[in-house]
Amino acid sequence: MSAQAKPQDKANQKYETVIGLEVHAQMRTETKIFCGCRVEFGAAPNTLTCPVSTGMPGVLPVLHRKALEFSIRTGLAMDCKIAPFSRFARKNYFYPDLPKGYQISQYELPICEHGHIDIEVEGATKRIGITRIHMEDDAGKNIHDPSGVSLVDLNRTGTPLMEIVSEPDMRTPEEAGAYMRKIRTIVRYLGVSDGNMEQGSLRCDANISIRPVGQVEFGTKVELKNINSFRFVERAIAYEIKRQTSVIERGGEIVQETRLYDTDRNITVSMRAKEEAHDYRYFPDPDLVPMVVDPKWIEEIRAGLPELPDVKRKRYLNDLEISEDAAAFISEERATAEWFEAAVDKGGEPKSVANWMMGELTRRLNDDKLSFANCPVIPIKLVELINDIDSGKINARQGKTVFNSLYDRCKSMIEESPVKPSPADGSLAFIGKVEPVTSRATSSVIREELGIKQSTDTGTIEKAVQEVLDKNPDEVERFRGGDQKLMGFFVGQVMKATRGEVDAKTVNEMIKKKLG
Numbered sequence: 001m002s003a004q005a006k007p008q009d010k011a012n013q014k015y016e017t018v019i020g021l022e023v024h025a026q027m028r029t030e031t032k033i034f035c036g037c038r039v040e041f042g043a044a045p046n047t048l049t050c051p052v053s054t055g056m057p058g059v060l061p062v063l064h065r066k067a068l069e070f071s072i073r074t075g076l077a078m079d080c081k082i083a084p085f086s087r088f089a090r091k092n093y094f095y096p097d098l099p100k101g102y103q104i105s106q107y108e109l110p111i112c113e114h115g116h117i118d119i120e121v122e123g124a125t126k127r128i129g130i131t132r133i134h135m136e137d138d139a140g141k142n143i144h145d146p147s148g149v150s151l152v153d154l155n156r157t158g159t160p161l162m163e164i165v166s167e168p169d170m171r172t173p174e175e176a177g178a179y180m181r182k183i184r185t186i187v188r189y190l191g192v193s194d195g196n197m198e199q200g201s202l203r204c205d206a207n208i209s210i211r212p213v214g215q216v217e218f219g220t221k222v223e224l225k226n227i228n229s230f231r232f233v234e235r236a237i238a239y240e241i242k243r244q245t246s247v248i249e250r251g252g253e254i255v256q257e258t259r260l261y262d263t264d265r266n267i268t269v270s271m272r273a274k275e276e277a278h279d280y281r282y283f284p285d286p287d288l289v290p291m292v293v294d295p296k297w298i299e300e301i302r303a304g305l306p307e308l309p310d311v312k313r314k315r316y317l318n319d320l321e322i323s324e325d326a327a328a329f330i331s332e333e334r335a336t337a338e339w340f341e342a343a344v345d346k347g348g349e350p351k352s353v354a355n356w357m358m359g360e361l362t363r364r365l366n367d368d369k370l371s372f373a374n375c376p377v378i379p380i381k382l383v384e385l386i387n388d389i390d391s392g393k394i395n396a397r398q399g400k401t402v403f404n405s406l407y408d409r410c411k412s413m414i415e416e417s418p419v420k421p422s423p424a425d426g427s428l429a430f431i432g433k434v435e436p437v438t439s440r441a442t443s444s445v446i447r448e449e450l451g452i453k454q455s456t457d458t459g460t461i462e463k464a465v466q467e468v469l470d471k472n473p474d475e476v477e478r479f480r481g482g483d484q485k486l487m488g489f490f491v492g493q494v495m496k497a498t499r500g501e502v503d504a505k506t507v508n509e510m511i512k513k514k515l516g
C-alpha cells in the first residue's frame with residue numbers, strides 16, 4: 001500500500017496499482033555520444049550530422065568520456081553500484097529515424113545498478129529502488145508534414161541519453177509525479193542534464209499494472225510511451241488505472257502492450273503489442289571496447305558531488321528551522337538553494353529570507369521569466385532590506401515598496417550593462433558579475449531617496465489611534481461587543497491617516513490597550 005493511503009481508502013479499494021518508470025535524461029554534453037557533432041536544440045534539419053551519426057557503413061563510434069562521467073555521477077548520487085566492467089549492446093530494430101538499424105544501448109552489463117532515491121508524498125518519505133542506469137544514443141526524428149509527406153531530421157541521432165529504470169515500487173500517480181520531479185531535481189543539481197521537458201531533455205515511459213489487494217504476483221503491465229510532463233505522467237497513469245480496472249471488472253484481461261497518451265483527449269490509445277527483449281536481438285557492440293572504470297576515478301567523481309537536495313532540505317529544517325514548505329521550495333533548484341545560503345551567510349534571518357524568496361521575489365522573477373540563477377537582486381541586498389525592517393527603520397509595508405524599487409533598479413542597471421547573467425551557468429557565478437553593476441542600488445539609498453521612513457514616535461501613533469477611534473464610535477461599540485474582525489479596520493484607518501509610516505504592531509497593541 002502506498003505510504004499516504006488512508007486506512008478507509010484501503011478498505012474500499014479492490015485493486016492496487018504498481019508503477020515503474022523508465023526515465024530518459026539527455027546528458028548535457030556539447031557533442032554527441034559517439035562522434036564530434038554538436039548537440040543543439042532547434043538547429044536547421046540535418047545540419048548536425050556526420051557519417052557516424054547518420055550510420056554510414058564502416059565508421060567507428062568512440063565514446064565521449066563526459067557521457068560516462070555523467071552517468072557515474074548520477075549513479076553515485078542515487079547510491080548505485082558502479083560496474084567495474086560494463087559494455088554497450090546493439091538493440092536492433094528498423095525505423096526511418098534510425099539509419100544504423102540499431103540503437104547503441106547497454107543491456108546485460110549497464111554502468112550503474114541497485115540504487116535508490118527518496119520521494120516525499122503528502123508528508124511521508126518513500127524510497128524508490130533504481131534498478132539500473134544505462135547509456136544510449138538517441139534516434140532522429142520523423143516529421144509528418146500535413147501535406148502527407150514524411151521527412152527525417154537526423155540532428156538528434158547520437159544525442160547522449162541516460163536511461164534511469166526504477167523498480168516497480170510506486171503505487172499512485174502522485175508518487176510517479178514526485179519521482180519524476182525528484183529525478184529532474186537531482187540531474188539538474190549534478191549538472192548532468194538540463195532537465196528541460198519542453199525540449200524533450202527529460203521524458204519517461206510509464207509501466208502500469210493493477211492487482212487485487214493482497215495478491216503478491218504483479219498483474220500484466222502496460223507501457224505508456226514518451227511522456228514529457230509531470231502533469232501528464234500523473235494524468236496518463238490515473239486514466240490507465242481506471243481503464244485497466246474497468247477491463248478486469250468486466251471479466252476481461254489486460255494485454256501487454258505499448259500505449260500512447262493523447263493529451264488532448266486525456267485517454268491512452270494502443271500503439272503496438274509490446275516487444276520482448278529477444279525481439280531486439282541484443283548483442284555486444286563489436287565496435288566499442290568494454291569499459292573498465294578505474295576505482296580511483298569513481299572516488300574522484302564522488303568527491304566532486306554537490307550537496308544533494310534531500311540533505312539540504314533536512315539541514316534547513318533541522319538547523320535553520322524554516323518551514324517544511326520553505327525547505328522544499330528552496331532545495332528544489334540548486335541555484336535557489338545557493339542563493340538562500342548566500343543570504344543566510346551574510347547574516348539574513350533564515351525565516352525572513354525564505355519568506356521574501358517565496359513571496360515577493362519569486363513573484364517578480366516569474367513575471368520576468370527569470371530565476372534565482374539570474375536574479376537581478378543579489379542576496380546581500382535582500383539581507384540589508386530585512387535588517388532595515390527588523391531594526392524598525394521601515395515597516396513591513398514600506399519594505400515591500402523599497403524592495404520593488406530595489407528590484408526594478410537592479411534589473412535596469414543590469415540591462416544597461418554588458419553583464420548578461422545566464423541561468424545555464426547553473427552556479428552563483430553571476431553574483432560576482434552583478435555586484436559591481438548594481439552597487440549603487442541598496443535599501444538605504446532607496447529609502448533615503450524615496451523619503452521612506454517609519455515614525456517610532458509613540459506620541460504620533462497614539463494621537464492617530466485616538467482620532468480614528470473618536471471618528472468611528474459605532475465600530476468601537478461593535479468591537480467592544482466582541483467583533484474582533486474590526487481590528488483590521490482600525491489598523492487600516494490608522495495606517496491611512498499616517499500614510500503607512502508607523503509600525504502596524506505598535507498600532508495594534510495601542511488599539512487593544514485603549515479598547516480594553
Ligand code: ADP
Pocket residue numbers: 018019020021022165166167168169207208209218219220221277
Ligand atoms: P521490459 O523488459 O518489458 O522493458 P523491465 O523488466 O525492463 O520490462 O521493466 C521495465 C519497467 O517496468 C521497470 O521500470 C519496472 O519497474 C517496470 N515493471 C516491471 N514489471 C511491472 C509490472 N508488473 N507493473 C508495473 N511496472 C512494472
Ligand code: MG
Pocket residue numbers: none
Ligand atoms: Mg526495459
